[in-house]
Every structure is written in structure tokens, then in C-alpha cells.
Amino acid sequence: MTAEQPPAAILWFRRDLRLDDNAALHAAIETGGAVVPVYIREPEGHNIGPLGGAQEWWLHHSLEALRKAVRELGSDLVLRTGAAVDVLADLAHETGAQTVFINRAYERDEQDRKIAADLDAKELRLTAFHGKLLHPPGRIKTGSGGSFKVFTPFWNAMQKLGEPREPIAAPTRIPAPKHFPKSQSLNSWALLPSKPDWAAHFSDLWTPGEQGAKEKLEAFIGNHLHDYKRGRDLPAIDATSNLSAHLAHGEITPARLWHATRDLPRSAAENVGHFRREVAWRDFCYSLLSEKPRLDEENWDRKFDAMEWLYDADEFTAWTRGQTGYPIVDAGMRQLWKYGFMHNRVRMITASFLIKDLMIDWRKGEKWFRDALVDADPANNAGNWQWVAGSGADASPFFRVFNPVLQGEKFDPDGTYVREHVPELAKLDKKYIHKPFDAPPQTLAKAGIELGTTYPKPMIDHGFARDRALAAYKRLRGAAEEG
DNA sequence: TTTTGAGTTGTTCGA
DNA sequence: GTCGAACAACTCAAA
Numbered sequence: 001m002t003a004e005q006p007p008a009a010i011l012w013f014r015r016d017l018r019l020d021d022n023a024a025l026h027a028a029i030e031t032g033g034a035v036v037p038v039y040i041r042e043p044e045g046h047n048i049g050p051l052g053g054a055q056e057w058w059l060h061h062s063l064e065a066l067r068k069a070v071r072e073l074g075s076d077l078v079l080r081t082g083a084a085v086d087v088l089a090d091l092a093h094e095t096g097a098q099t100v101f102i103n104r105a106y107e108r109d110e111q112d113r114k115i116a117a118d119l120d121a122k123e124l125r126l127t128a129f130h131g132k133l134l135h136p137p138g139r140i141k142t143g144s145g146g147s148f149k150v151f152t153p154f155w156n157a158m159q160k161l162g163e164p165r166e167p168i169a170a171p172t173r174i175p176a177p178k179h180f181p182k183s184q185s186l187n188s189w190a191l192l193p194s195k196p197d198w199a200a201h202f203s204d205l206w207t208p209g210e211q212g213a214k215e216k217l218e219a220f221i222g223n224h225l226h227d228y229k230r231g232r233d234l235p236a237i238d239a240t241s242n243l244s245a246h247l248a249h250g251e252i253t254p255a256r257l258w259h260a261t262r263d264l265p266r267s268a269a270e271n272v273g274h275f276r277r278e279v280a281w282r283d284f285c286y287s288l289l290s291e292k293p294r295l296d297e298e299n300w301d302r303k304f305d306a307m308e309w310l311y312d313a314d315e316f317t318a319w320t321r322g323q324t325g326y327p328i329v330d331a332g333m334r335q336l337w338k339y340g341f342m343h344n345r346v347r348m349i350t351a352s353f354l355i356k357d358l359m360i361d362w363r364k365g366e367k368w369f370r371d372a373l374v375d376a377d378p379a380n381n382a383g384n385w386q387w388v389a390g391s392g393a394d395a396s397p398f399f400r401v402f403n404p405v406l407q408g409e410k411f412d413p414d415g416t417y418v419r420e421h422v423p424e425l426a427k428l429d430k431k432y433i434h435k436p437f438d439a440p441p442q443t444l445a446k447a448g449i450e451l452g453t454t455y456p457k458p459m460i461d462h463g464f465a466r467d468r469a470l471a472a473y474k475r476l477r478g479a480a481e482e483g
Numbered sequence: 484t485t486t487t488g489a490g491t492t493g494t495t496c497g498a
Numbered sequence: 499g500t501c502g503a504a505c506a507a508c509t510c511a512a513a
Contacts, residue, residue, distance in 0.1 A: 485513100486512100486513085487512090489509100489510085490511105493505105495503100496502105497503090498502090498503105
């Protein structure tokens with residue numbers, strides 16, 4: 001027996017672009033052999049669709065950050081393009097690796113199972129770890145062993161389960177192979193937009209990568225958490241964690257968030273509870289996704305297959321561009337376009353407007369958000385769109401139609417949020433900031449607004465739209481009873 | 484098995 | 499201006 005060096009291990013990064021609390025990385029290092037970190041740009045979309053444009057921007061910067069961090073620990077990151085099985089087999093051949101370590105990404109379990117089988121045929125083992133969620137999916141069961149379809153009991157059961165696992169500290173060193181495999185250049189992937197550079201303002205708000213995630217978390221706990229319960233509903237106030245995009249790319253784990261909010265003063269308990277509850281929603285959406293892998297395409301409630309959606313291309317475009325004539329809706333859609341982000345409260349308002357005022361199929365909106373949001377998450381995005389549509393789990397009652405004027409007045413009372421994102425309304429009196437169409441002519445003139453020219457008239461009368469939506473939802477119910 | 488209470492985020496109407 | 503009720507009925511989860 002000789003004290004041979006164990007074979008190299010491949011660490012395949014996917015939507016887990018971090019070194020901290022990374023079980024797969026930890027296990028790869030534990031083998032005692034060299035570790036070969038790789039990110040693969042796969043040609044085919046996963047079952048949940050390809051990465052959106054905004055997320056490609058994010059991915060570019062996150063990979064840059066990850067590569068820098070890996071290099072600081074003595075290794076490097078290999079970038080390759082191709083079918084995962086082929087790339088991994090090549091790498092194994094080049095490095096002598098026999099095992100590929102991954103963290104499970106539940107939205108692509110089906111593909112990963114196939115990849116594992118294909119690798120197995122090439123005598124390469126795929127070993128998977130948990131970490132993406134607070135608790136591994138399937139841990140949280142109803143009394144009769146089923147999966148929860150309502151959030152509150154899910155949350156209650158999760159709390160009874162106790163704390164999520166302890167996070168694993170980032171390694172201090174990653175052993176590199178003697179001959180490092182060749183890598184493509186990140187720039188050759190052309191992930192960044194150029195013509196035009198619609199992501200120009202993204203970096204005003206976002207610093208992709210683990211370090212950016214840590215800074216956001218510290219700022220949240222230090223400055224914003226104390227106002228979370230009240231402030232998180234007010235889009236003009238920075239009271240939310242702004243961690244969604246970091247979570248979506250796996251740059252920080254929910255377990256890390258949970259434990260970072262553990263040893264806080266008792267006065268923080270209520271806000272911590274609300275924050276953790278939101279984090280738990282992510283777990284809940286993934287449990288829905290694991291039951292229905294095409295949550296982005298199939299109505300959770302199949303009754304909605306019969307819904308009579310309308311579609312008008314010009315109306316859809318007006319919505320995407322923030323030209324609906326309803327200030328809070330337009331502010332949200334423009335924030336989305338400019339920053340790759342939209343405040344959660346406004347997501348509901350804009351989604352409700354598309355679905356219920358325009359009667360456009362929620363899937364159209366889901367796809368738009370997926371392409372435009374830096375934090376687009378396959379489970380959360382689909383789950384929340386279905387929730388607004390009423391087709392989802394724990395769906396809102398059909399008669400809940402958001403009134404864009406009332407929502408604006410309630411959650412953006414001074415119009416600060418509208419003024420920021422719809423600058424042509426900036427000078428409008430507070431009284432009319434959410435309903436310029438009701439403002440007297442001299443008020444509009446004083447604010448330099450000419451409705452229909454500098455800012456659109458409402459594209460649809462909300463009262464009419466509301467009645468139309470309620471009628472359609474009623475017909476749907478009637479049809480279900482007959483069927 | 485049956486029963487019971489509850490279900491993220493709302494709006495409108497009439498008193 | 500404020501407040502409670504109505505807006506449907508159904509499914510879920512636990513007792």
C-alpha cells in the first residue's frame with residue numbers, strides 16, 4: 001500500500017455561486033484530492049426555461065467574483081460550454097477525476113437525474129448535497145404524510161422542526177490540480193448587453209457575488225430589519241433585505257440568513273419572525289415546484305385551463321414599458337426595466353393589473369419578469385404569478401382585484417416612489433399623484449403635464465376592467481361546476 | 484370518518 | 499371619515 005494522492009474531484013457550480021456554506025465544495029475538499037471547480041454554460045434550457053437577460057448580466061459578474069475568490073484560495077474556475085455530461089466527462093478525462101460534486105438545484109432535478117445516469121455509464125459518480133433551502137424538500141410533511149398546499153400550516157410545521165442545519169464555513173484553501181484544465185474566457189460568453197446597454201443602471205444597486213450578498217445582509221440587519229414589518233410594504237422605503245437576487249444565484253444560503261438573525265436583541269424578535277417567514281415562502285414555492293415541475297406553464301389549479309384570457313400585443317407592450325397611465329403600475333414596470341428589480345408590493349400591483357385589468361394570461365407576465373428580474377427564481381416567480389392569478393396554491397379569492405389608485409395611495413402616500421421612477425409626474429400635487437387623470441387642468445399645467453402627450457391617459461378604465469375580470473372569474477367557476 | 488376552522492398581501496358599499 | 503359586512507365557495511389540515 002502506498003500513500004497515493006486521492007483522485008481529483010470535480011466541483012460543478014450551478015445556481016450556487018458561493019464558497020460559504022457550500023456542502024458540495026466542503027465534501028470535494030474532504031476527499032483529500034485536488035478540486036476542479038467548473039461552471040458549464042449548457043446549450044439547452046432547463047425544464048424551467050433559460051436564464052433571462054437580466055440574470056445573464058448577473059451571472060457574468062457573479063462568475064467574475066467567484067473566480068476571484070477561488071483564485072485567492074489557490075485554485076481557479078474552469079468555464080466551459082456544452083452539454084454537461086460531455087464537459088464533465090472531458091474534465092474527468094483531463095484530470096483523472098472520478099466524482100462530480102453538486103448542490104441540488106431542485107428546479108432541474110429531472111435533468112440532473114438523467115445527467116447522473118449518463119455519467120454513471122461513463123463511470124463517473126455524481127454526488128449531490130442540500131443547501132439551497134432551509135430544509136431539504138420532503139422534510140416538512142402534514143400529519144398524514146402529504147405535502148402542504150397552504151403556507152401557514154407549512155410554516156407552523158417548519159417551526160416545529162427546529163432550526164435549520166448549521167451553515168458550513170467557507171474553506172481557507174482549495175487544493176488545485178497540478179495541471180489546471182483549460183478554461184474559456186468569460187467575455188467570450190457575451191453575457192453582458194451591449195447594443196443598447198439596458199443594464200447600465202444595474203450596478204447602481206447590485207454587486208453580484210458573495211461579498212455583495214454579505215454586505216446586503218449586514219446592511220439589512222444593521223439598518224433596516226428594525227423597520228421590516230412596517231416598512232417592507234412601502235416601496236419608497238428601503239426596508240427589505242434586497243437579498244433576493246443573491247439567493248436566486250445561490251450566493252448566500254437561507255440557512256445563513258436564518259442563523260444571522262438568531263442572536264439579535266429580543267426587541268428584534270417580531271421583525272425577525274416576519275423576515276424568516278418570507279424566507280420560508282421560498283421553501284414553500286420549491287415544495288410546490290417539486291410537485292409540479294412545470295409550475296411556470298401549468299395552472300396549479302387546472303380549472304384555470306378554461307380561463308378566457310385576452311391578449312392585445314399593444315396593451316402588453318404598454319404594460320412592459322410602464323405606459324399604462326396608472327402611475328404606480330408604470331413606476332414599477334420602469335423600476336424593473338431600469339434596475340432589474342421591483343419592490344415586492346409593486347410586483348403584486350403590476351401583476352394584478354396585467355392579469356385582471358388587461359385579462360392577459362399570467363404566463364406572459366411571468367416570462368417578462370423572468371427575463372427582466374435579476375432575482376427571477378423559477379419557483380418563486382411562477383408561484384407568485386399563479387398566486388395573483390388565483391390559479392395557484394393558497395390563491396387569493398377571485399374578487400380580490402387590486403385598485404392601482406388605492407394601492408398607490410395606501411403604500412406610496414407621498415408619491416415618492418412614483419416621482420422617482422416616473423419623472424414626468426414629479427411635480428404633480430400629492431393629491432393627484434396616483435390619479436393624474438382626475439387632476440384639474442390647471443393642476444396638470446402647473447406640473448408641466450399634458451395627459452396623452454407627456455404622460456399617457458389610462459389605457460383602460462379600472463372600474464370597467466374590474467367588472468370584466470369578476471365576470472370572467474365567475475364564468476370560470478360556473479364552467480367548473482358544469483364540468 | 485366527520486367536523487371544524489382557517490386561508491399573505493383587497494375593494495366596495497352602506498350605515 | 500370610519501367601520502363592518504359582503505363578496506363564493508372550496509380545499510386544506512388537524513382534531
